Amino acid sequence: MSPLQQPGAAGPVFALVPVAFPAYLHHDALVDADREVDRIGAALAHLGASIRHWPLEPESRTEANAKARMQSWASREHDLPHSMLAWIGHGAANQDSGWLAAYDTAATIVRRGISVDTVAGPVSDEWLERSGDEGAWSIVLIQACGAGTFAKRLIANLLGKPRDPQRLILIGVGSEGAAYLGAVGDALEEMLEKGFSDNDDSITLADFAYRLRAYLGRRVGADLVVHEFAPDGGTPLRRSPVVPGGVTAPVNVYHELRAFLERQPPDVRGHFVPKAQGAELSELAWYFVGRSRERGRVAGWLKDTACGMLVVTGGAGSGKSALLGNVVVHSNTRLRDLLVDAGFIVALPDAEQPPPEVFDGVIHLAGMTTADLVRRLAEVAGINPAARAAADLDALVKALSERTLTVLLDAMDEAQEPAVIAGSVLRRIAALPAVRVVVGTRPSVHDPQRRNPVTELLDALGAGPTTSVLWVPRDTEATEEYVRLRLNGARKAGRLRATATAVADAAATVAGNGEFLFARLAVHEILARPRILAPKQAKALAELLGKDQRELFAAAVTRLSAVSATFDPLMEALALSRGRGLPRSDGIWATVATALTSGRAVTEGDIDQLLDAAAPYILLDVEDGQSVYRLSHHNFREHFESRLAASA
Structure with a gap:
């Protein structure tokens, strides 16, 4: 995959x-x-890396010129705040x-090649040059036979100096007789493709070192040294x-969304479903x-209602989120037109088409606290940063009483404090004269199959002349x-071996057995x-499709557990x-999972x-x-x- 420049980025x-x-006089x-x-x-x-190629022919890359090259790096002649020195060769x-x-x-490199002291000098000089910039950092990579030992001695040398460097990562790849040429490129490609997502808009220097240690370590094992010299405080990578x-x-x-966008021009990517316009998707449009x-x-309520609340509710897995996500997609005219032109969706009848760009914000409430939501609403409404930081509900309500706002919130039942959010926040702001709230939620956080089902979340949201409830059956x-x-x-893509009749029969069985979530799981x-x-x-198909939602997920857990x-x-x-x-980041998920095993360390892989x-x-x-x-x-x-609970 070719690198993509971030829209609006300032450059390298x-x-x-x-x-x-690449060439040697006395070596391969x-x-x-x-x-x-x-x-x-x-x-x-x-x-944001920019390669500063070494303009010398391979035959001119002598010891003297290599030392001059390192000193040029140490003097920061590259004119960028951060740098990476990458030494690749024999050792x-x-x-x-x-x-x-x-x-x-x-021909004999030991004691006649470039020594640890020779490299330590430029590394120390480089630190002295950038030490006045509190965010500036450096990475030094040494990839060669014997690089592991070289790196360890270099670390000891640097730590022994009066001013040891900070915001520096030192990486040594290789042991005696093994240089692993290509391993670093492989590890970086995999790390940036799999280890991070587009949600990671910044990467700390420490997390970069942790991830690289994990991905590179899988390739070279013990022949890897990664040492961080006081990495905290460095400017994050973007x-x-x-x-x-x-x-x-x-x-x-x-x-799938990412693969679709990679085929689109940069200007399309730059306007495609930013989070504030509804990238909370349970299924693609x-x-x-x-x-x-x-x-x-929903479209009619958005067209005809000046204030109040629309509650979209239904049983677990009924498809509430998919419905709301689809409404958001069709309200985003740039996205809607793109998908219509690509043949992925069709234009809606006027009666189903929501107003263009109607939502000021779309918020997924799963995992949120009341304070989180107050801050997020303040951000959506453009309230000053101080008010956002304070998470002051009264200040939010006062500010919104003088503004027009339409916001969509989904998965309220999965918030940390759903009843409090319903009664203390959403009910209050929906009562304001120019605020409209569309909220998706289950009626209750309790099991809908219980003998006396309750609707405490709908009760908390309240009923009144400006509140409408839409049940999704x-x-x-x-x-x-x-x-x-x-x-x-999947059949057309070659991922499923089945006849059209078998697909039709399975679809009918799935539809008769459960809600939309069940259908997603079954697929x-x-x-x-x-x-x-x-x-x-x-028989196996009948057994699979005869389960309910939880049993189907339990079957998936059993299947996955057999893999690893x-x-x-x-x-x-x-x-x-x-x-x-x-x-x-920083191995948090892997560390928690490791604590739940019988002793095996869980890795990034x-x-x-x-x-x-x-x-x-x-x-x-x-x-x-x-x-x-x-x-x-x-x-x-x-x-x-x-x-x-059963095991307890």
């Missing part, structure tokens, strides 16, 4: 200064050394120290996103079917069409078993986060595998500019909670 922010040796050529520099530079371009080590080789280094503005969606939906009556009700016809659409799409479990629609698998012993604790960790989710295998069941969200992962539906969380 750090210099990649390579010291690479490393013909791919410069190519590896280009790969590293292409991967890091996502973070050697013994039990005492390590040495690096330039083009003209003698990613160039494909999906701008952040997205809240199941991981598989995010990946082009998979939405049916719900004409309900969509018309089961839509068997739309559900059947949705299943056919998804399964036939993903069928796709995970691509031969299950064959006639010989009729780490998948269950990783998902359980998300369930125990009480709806707030867990970030990958395990998380990558889970996100591939269980993408529909894990929600990607964003908080404070970082990716946060949750289970994508409260029913999934309840599966783990009930299991834990």
Whole structure:
């Protein structure tokens, strides 16, 4: 994938200064050394890197010129606040120290090559040059035979100086007889593609070191040294996103959305569903079917109502979020026209078409506290930063009493304090003269199958002349069409082996068995078993589709747990986060999951595998500019909670 420049970005922010040796006078050529520099530079371009190529021919990259190159880097002649020095070539080590080789280094590198002291000087000088800039940082990469020993001795040398460097990462890749040329490029490409999402708009220096240690360590094992010299306080690295503005969606939906956007021109990407305009998607717009009556009700309310609240409610998994997400998509004229032109959706009748750009903000309430929501509403309304930081509800209400605001909030039942949010926040602001609130929620946080179902969340939202309630019932016809659409799409893509008749029969069975959430789960479990629609698998299919939502998810957990012993604790960790989710940054998710195992350490690689295998069941969200992962539906969380309660 080619690097994409972030819309509106100021340009490169750090210099990649390579010291690479494709040819040697007395040693075997490393013909791919410069190519590896280009790969590293292409991967890091996502973070604002600019390669400052070494303009010398390979035969001119002598020891003297290598020392001059390092001194040029140390003097910060690259004119950027941050930098990375990348030495790629031959080296050697013994039990005492390590040495690096330039083009003209003698055949015996030990004690005759470039010493640790020779490299330590420019590294120290570089620190003295940038120490006055409190955010400036550097990375030093040494990739060569013996680099692990060389790096350890270099660390000891630097720590022994009167002013040891800060905001510096030192990386050594290689052992005696193993240089692993290509491993760094591979690790960076995988790390930036899988380890981060477009929600990670900033990466701390410490987290960069942690992730690189994880991804590079999988390739070189013990032949890796990563040392951080006081990394806190350095200016974070910024990613160039494909999906701008952040997205809240199941991981598989995010990946499909990202793939779609990569095919679009940069100006389209720059205007595509920023978070404030509704990137909280349970399904992509082009998979939405049916719900004409309900969509018309929402559109009509938005056209005819000056203030008040519209509550969109229904049973667990009835498709409330999909309906609201579809309304948001059709209210975004740029996005709607793009998808219509691409043939993914059709234009709506006037009666179902919501007003253009009607929503000032779209907020996904899963995991939010009351204070979180107050701050978010203040941000949407453009209230001054001080008021946002204070999370002052009275100040918010006073400010909104003088403003016009239309906001959509989904998943209220999955908030930290849903009843408090309903009664203390939403009820109050919806009573203001020019504020409109559309809220999606279950009637209750309690099990709808209980003998005496309750509606405490609807009660908390209140009833009155300016409050309307829209119930989203089961839509068997739309559900059947949705299943056919998804399964036939998989057939055409070669991911499902089945006849059209088998797909139609499965769609009818799914539609008759459950809500929209059940249909989503059933589709993903069928796709995970691509031969299950064959006639010989009729019994297995009947058993799968005879389950309810929770049983179907439990079957998915069992299937996934058979793939890897780490998948269950990783998902359980998300369930125990009480709806707030867990970030990958600094190894937080992996650490929590490790605590739930019988002793096996959970790695970033395990998380990558889970996100591939269980993408529909894990929600990607964003908080404070970082990716946060949750289970994508409260029913999934309840599966783990009930299991834990039974074991307790």
